[in-house]
Amino acid sequence: MMKYIDDYKNPGAARKITENINTLAEKLPAAKRNFSIMEVCGSHTMAIARYGIRELLPENISLxxxxxxxxxxxxxxxxxxxxELSRNGITIATFGDMINVPGSDTSLGKCRSEGADIHICYSPLSALELAEKNPDRxxxxxxxxxxTTIAPLMALLETAKSKNIKNLSIMTAFKxxxxxxxxxxxxxxxxxxxFLCPAHVSAIIGERPYQLFVKKHKIPCVIASFEPLxxxxxxxGILEQxxxxxxxxxxxxxxxxxxxxxxxxxxxMDKYLVPYDASWRGIGIIPRSGLKLKNEFDEYNTEKRFNIEVKPGKPNPACRCGDVLKGKIKPSECPLFRRTCNPFHPVGPCMVSSEGSCAAFFKYVK
Ligand code: SF4
Known part of the structure; x- marks a missing residue:
């Protein structure tokens, strides 16, 4: 058991825990001899690949x-x-990961190279500054x-409201x-x-949502951070359970x-947003899995403001991101992996994002 906050850097502790994992794996009941653990967080995915965690585990444990x-x-x-908005003269502010994600025909990065006004923000407040400096746009x-990301974005709205900024809206796709x-x-x-439950998300939602889930499904859930240890x-912890x-x-x-x-x-989140049945790329609609702005905040809602609707896209049918995201295949099992799809020419979003499984496999798994 880690007692001190800096123990997560201790190689001796890593060796000890790995030995214990191997011992526990041998004791698994016959019905659970081949045991799977899903990490639900992109930062876990990246760290697992980067630090070779899979290679440390016994063969009957799969991540x-x-x-x-x-x-x-x-x-x-x-x-x-x-x-479409950017091509109609709207200024787009976005986190950098979104820039190279392929849509149905093109990406925001390509639009920017064609002259669209698209800005990469490192904080939601940069979007606010952009709106303040360009009141005519x-x-x-x-x-x-x-x-994790939702609350800071709601703080952005709170600030925009308090400053009476009228030329800023947000297009939500919260999950x-x-x-x-x-x-x-x-x-x-x-x-x-x-499930190996995410760290940052859990810092926001706490333990309770998982408790309801475990009570219903009797599936072990462990909240863990991103350091390899x-x-x-x-x-x-999962194997002990x-x-x-x-x-x-x-x-x-x-x-x-x-x-x-x-x-x-x-x-x-409760003040500004309500749950709805959201569509997940490659997965489909999951009931009450998204949050959208309440009607009373329509003036900040991009879709309402411009009277538009996000319609289903047509991603490249050869891309297996959906199966990767559901854990049905490893990225290397996608026929395009490393061939036509790589971080320089991504076919799907999983190869673009710094938290994407395909990008993690491309970078760290030989
Ligand atoms: S390797 Fe590329 S095409 Fe294949 S699933 Fe990953 S992102 Fe999609």
Whole structure:
């Protein structure tokens, strides 16, 4: 057990935990001899590939990457709508990962090279500054992400309202993690035995949403951070539960994740947003898995403001991102991987994002 905050850098502890994982893997009951753990967070996916965590595990334990990359699960139709807006003279403000994501026909990066006014923001407040400095232009912020990103974006709206900024709107494609766990667990083609729950998302939502999930499905859930030792520690926690025939929410990131989560962030989300049945790229509609602006904030809602609607896109049919995001195949099993699809010529979003599984495999897995 890690006692100190800097223990996650300790090689001796890594060796000890890995030995324990191997011992626990040998003790797994026959029905769970081949055991799968899905990491639901893109940062976990990247760290697992980068630090060779898979190679440290016994053969009967497999790590499956889930839909935890926000860029990857954003529909192609959303990109198409942003492209259309930019071609109609609207200023687009976005996080950098979105720039090279292919929509149905093109990407925002290509539009920018053709002269569209598209800005990369490192913080939502940059979009606010952009709107303030250009009062004669309409600025649309591409508001995508999981629970982690949502609250800061609602703080952006709060500030825009308090400053009476009228030329800024947000196009939302927010996604929620707990409904995705539910959908993955209910998929008969997918066998997920346990979940390594995300760190930052859990810092916002706390332990409770997972507790409801575990109570219903009796699937072990462990909250872990992104350092390699944290991930090993999380895997150890999952196997301990299985060996002792238990299933509960084990918070192994207590140095950040509180049981109740971040109530200030939750307040911001409740104030501005309501749940809806959101479409996930390559996966489809998941009930109540998205958040959209309440009607009373229509003036900040891009779709309402410009009377447009995000329609389903037509991503490249050869791209297997959907199967990658559901953990059905490894990126290397996609026929395009490393051939026609690479980070310089991405065919799908999983090869673009710094949290995408295909990008992680391309960079770190030989
Ligand atoms: S390798 Fe490329 S084409 Fe294949 S699933 Fe990944 S992003 Fe899509």
């Amino acid at each position: 499956i990457s889930g839909p935890g990359c926000p860029v990857c699960v954003t529909d192609a139709g959303y990109i198409d709508t942003a492209v 309409e600025v649309v912020f591409l508001a995508i992400g999981f629970e 929620l993690v707990p409904p995705a766990l539910e959908a993955l667990t209910s998929d008969p083609e997918l066998k997920v035995d346990s 944290d991930i090993l520690y999380g895997i150890e 299985v060996v002792s025939n238990k299933a509960f929410v084990d918070n192994r990131y207590k140095r950040v994740v509180k049981q109740e989560g971040n109530t200030t962030a939750q307040h911001f």
